[in-house]
Structures are given as structure tokens and as C-alpha cells.
Amino acid sequence: MSDSREGLLTIDLQAIGDNYLDLCGRLASGSRCGAVVKADAYGLGMTEVAPALYRRGCRDFFVATQAEGERLRAELGGDVTIVVLTGVRAGAELECARAGLIPTLFTLQQLRNWVDLCAQASIEAPCAVKVDSGMTRLGMTPEEFEQLVADRELLAAANIRLLLSHLACADEPAHPQNRVQLEDFKRAGERLRAQCPEVLLSLANSSGIFLGEEYHFDIARPGSALYGVNPLPGTPNPMRQVVELSLPIVQKRHVSSDRSVGYGATQSVSAGSWLAVARGGYADGILRAQGGRGCGWGSGKRLPMVGRVSMDSTTFDISGLSEAEREALESIEVLNGELTVDEVAEYAGTIGYEILTSLGNRYYRRYLRS
Structure with missing residues (x-):
């Protein structure tokens, strides 16, 4: 019998799986759907949520830190791709590579360090590169990216599997920034693929999926929508409550x-x-x-x-x-x-992401499975 004396938090894994399949069905032909499970799957428990997504066919997972990636690798085993969105700390590159994680690298120096250390250890480890298409957060600057595509030797050695960027205004479909970032990312992808044709491209987050097929590229990486947050603020929520x-x-x-x-x-x-x-x-x-x-x-x-x-x-x-x-x-x-998560967020003057990730650890957690 559950002990709910400290509060009962019910998490519907079936709904998360259904949301994942819904998002898969919205993607363009040839695009596939990953899942962002960072911050302990937005506070809902990565070790429960990730296997539920795996059972629905997800094989591309995105985490924030190396420690999260190592936990996820231990939980899911070796047949999934795990991308660390905030990169790898200097000195931890070999641990990251040996754990089978793909770090997202933001600078040329990070990329050179990764290549050098993997070569020294005779490890053939893939990486991801993030380009700043207009959010001005993490990512190579346009100048650095130009230096990268001009460095054929580095590109040949880097084993870049994924090029990604992040949309700043995807939850505002009419915002002109979306189109600006799309065009910048398309150009970056074309430049890199001219020399590394196997590189996959990823731009769309949850709301980005709803901007249209142009934004889907090879891999979409929804997070909040999986957990019931409305990816289309101001309109009926297409996702199930979780x-x-x-x-x-x-x-x-x-x-x-x-x-x-x-x-x-x-x-x-x-x-x-x-x-x-x-x-x-x-x-x-x-x-x-x-x-x-x-x-x-x-x-x-x-x-x-x-x-x-x-x-x-x-x-x-x-x-x-x-x-x-x-x-x-x-x-x-x-x-x-x-x-709903979105309504409660409005009362608090914040967003659904913060509501979910703030849920404390004193509740009894009940997981609903199919």
C-alpha cells in the first residue's frame, strides 16, 4: 500500500509514451524522434521515464551532464545514443568516451582536446558540435564555425556525428527569429555536410516540432512536451497530462x-x-x-x-x-x-518546466504503467 502521508505524486508513464508517439507521428518522413531526459527527466525520475520511452522505440536520448549520461547508460545498456548537451569538462574527456557518451562541443579548443585525447588513448569516440544560430548561449560562433569547416585535418579526425543548435522562440510560431535561426542552421549544415556527409542535424525542440517539417531535420529532441507541458502556449494542449x-x-x-x-x-x-x-x-x-x-x-x-x-x-x-x-x-x-502544469505555472509567473523540475523528493511517487 502506498504511503502518501507526505503527498502523492502520480506520474503516468503511459501518457509519456503516448506523447512520444504523438510527436513521432508529427515528424517529416526520414526524421526521427529523440527524448530529452535531463534534470532527472524534468523532475519525474529518469530511471523510470527513460525505460518507458525506450519501450516505445526511442533510441536517442539527450542529457545535460556526464553524470546523468552515465546513470542512463547503466539503466539502458549499449544500444542507445546518449548526447550530453552541456559538453564535457576538461580532464573528463576519456571518462566520457569510455562511458559511450557523445559530448556536445562548443569551441574549437574543446574539439581539438577531444580529438587529441581520444587519439592518445586509441579510442574512436564520436562527438557532437553545437553551432550558435542566434540564441547567443552555448555554441560555436560564426567565426569559429568558419575556422572549423576550413580545417580539413581536424574534421577528418573529429568523428562528428551530430550538428545541433537551439531555437530561442519556438513557442512563438510567428516570431521572425525562428526563420532566421532556421536559415543559419541550414547553411551551417550544408557547409559541414559538404565534408562530413554522414553528420546528422538536429534543431527542433518540443515547440520546434510544431513549426513545420523544415525544422525537423534528422533528429528532433523534445523534452517538456513529453511531460505534458503545452508546446503551443495560448492554444489547446495537444499533449496528454502526465x-x-x-x-x-x-x-x-x-x-x-x-x-x-x-x-x-x-x-x-x-x-x-x-x-x-x-x-x-x-x-x-x-x-x-x-x-x-x-x-x-x-x-x-x-x-x-x-x-x-x-x-x-x-x-x-x-x-x-x-x-x-x-x-x-x-x-x-x-x-x-x-x-495543469501550464496553469499552475501561470499562477506562479513562471513556465511549466520550472513547476516540474521543482517537485521535491518528499512525495511518495506512484508510476502508472500500461
């Missing part, structure tokens, strides 16, 4: 006079109100910014959050429930089909 979070109630109380609630006395309730205090606060991913703005769900109704969220508890106004409903109420849901 998570539900239920917080146990630790106290119900009747307010006999007008009172303020919580730290800072930022919000008040009137005499006659009923409150429920649930176990779960900002230490558990109930972001403090939701206080006084967010809500929970109980007895089929929305229950407003009252006052500031505390580290370990959150207060809800349950005055709108009948006496029988109040008595029967044992928990309050803060994520479900009615309170």
Missing part, C-alpha cells in the same frame, strides 16, 4: 473572527471561513509565488490558496464546500487534469 499531485490535509479550522493568514499577514479571511492546511510547501515545489494567486482542487471544486506558501505547508480556503464535503476532504490536489 502528473497529478495530491497533498494531505493536516488541519482543518473554522475562523471565528476576521483574521490574517500566513507570513507577512498579506491576506485575510472573514469570520465564518473554513481553512485547510495541507502538508507541502515551497520545499516541495509549491512555489512561493503561487501564494494568494493559485488554487487547489477538492470535492470537484477549485479551492483558493490563502496567504503565503510556507516551506512545509500551504493553506486553502475551503469555505465553498458543504459540511459533508469538508468532513470527507482528506487531501487537496494541486496538479491534475483540471489544474
Whole structure:
């Protein structure tokens, strides 16, 4: 029997798998779908999520760090490709190569170090190169990339398997930056493939998949959409809901006079109100910014959050429930089909990614499988 005294986080692996297949079906012919499972699969548990995706046919995985890649390799074995998106630390190149990981390299110096160390150890290890197409974050500058394609000796030795870049505005389909980045990346891909014809190209993230076939190239790498975040903000979410979070109630109380609630006395309730205090606060991913703005769900109704969220508890106004409903109420849901990740993110003034990756480790986690 599950112990949900600290809160119950339900993660639907079937829904994640269905979202993956949905995204696969949207790709152009000849493109394949990978999966980003960094940050412990966006907080939902990489060792559970990645095998579920593997069972649905995914063989291209993307992580943020070498440590994540090593964990994933131990979990899935040798027949998957694992790309480390934030590269490899100086001095850790041989460990990365021996673990069968593909580091994403951002500078010519990183690429030269990789080639030299692998040659010294007689290891034939592939790598990925990231080019900055306009996000101005990680990636080779246009000047460095020009030097790379002019260095035939380095290209011959580098064993580059993948060229990738990252879209800055994919969740805004009409933004002109998307087209600018697409054209820059196409030119980079053509330049590199002229000398390394086997190199694969990857540009589209979750929202990028929905920009159209031009953006799909060889491998798409969705992340957030797999976990239920809407890749098309402002329109109906095409993805299935993945998570539900239920917080146990630790106290119900009747307010006999007008009172303020919580730290800072930022919000008040009137005499006659009923409150429920649930176990779960900002230490558990109930972001403090939701206080006084967010809500929970109980007895089929929305229950407003009252006052500031505390580290370990959150207060809800349950005055709108009948006496029988109040008595029967044992928990309050803060994520479900009615309170989606995207809606909760809006209350907190953030994005669904942060909601998912902030979920704490004190919850009992229940995984739903097919």
C-alpha cells in the first residue's frame, strides 16, 4: 500500500509514451524522434521515464551532464545514443568516451582536446558540435564555425556525428527569429555536410516540432512536451497530462473572527471561513509565488490558496464546500487534469518546466504503467 502521508505524486508513464508517439507521428518522413531526459527527466525520475520511452522505440536520448549520461547508460545498456548537451569538462574527456557518451562541443579548443585525447588513448569516440544560430548561449560562433569547416585535418579526425543548435522562440510560431535561426542552421549544415556527409542535424525542440517539417531535420529532441507541458502556449494542449499531485490535509479550522493568514499577514479571511492546511510547501515545489494567486482542487471544486506558501505547508480556503464535503476532504490536489502544469505555472509567473523540475523528493511517487 502506498504511503502518501507526505503527498502523492502520480506520474503516468503511459501518457509519456503516448506523447512520444504523438510527436513521432508529427515528424517529416526520414526524421526521427529523440527524448530529452535531463534534470532527472524534468523532475519525474529518469530511471523510470527513460525505460518507458525506450519501450516505445526511442533510441536517442539527450542529457545535460556526464553524470546523468552515465546513470542512463547503466539503466539502458549499449544500444542507445546518449548526447550530453552541456559538453564535457576538461580532464573528463576519456571518462566520457569510455562511458559511450557523445559530448556536445562548443569551441574549437574543446574539439581539438577531444580529438587529441581520444587519439592518445586509441579510442574512436564520436562527438557532437553545437553551432550558435542566434540564441547567443552555448555554441560555436560564426567565426569559429568558419575556422572549423576550413580545417580539413581536424574534421577528418573529429568523428562528428551530430550538428545541433537551439531555437530561442519556438513557442512563438510567428516570431521572425525562428526563420532566421532556421536559415543559419541550414547553411551551417550544408557547409559541414559538404565534408562530413554522414553528420546528422538536429534543431527542433518540443515547440520546434510544431513549426513545420523544415525544422525537423534528422533528429528532433523534445523534452517538456513529453511531460505534458503545452508546446503551443495560448492554444489547446495537444499533449496528454502526465502528473497529478495530491497533498494531505493536516488541519482543518473554522475562523471565528476576521483574521490574517500566513507570513507577512498579506491576506485575510472573514469570520465564518473554513481553512485547510495541507502538508507541502515551497520545499516541495509549491512555489512561493503561487501564494494568494493559485488554487487547489477538492470535492470537484477549485479551492483558493490563502496567504503565503510556507516551506512545509500551504493553506486553502475551503469555505465553498458543504459540511459533508469538508468532513470527507482528506487531501487537496494541486496538479491534475483540471489544474495543469501550464496553469499552475501561470499562477506562479513562471513556465511549466520550472513547476516540474521543482517537485521535491518528499512525495511518495506512484508510476502508472500500461
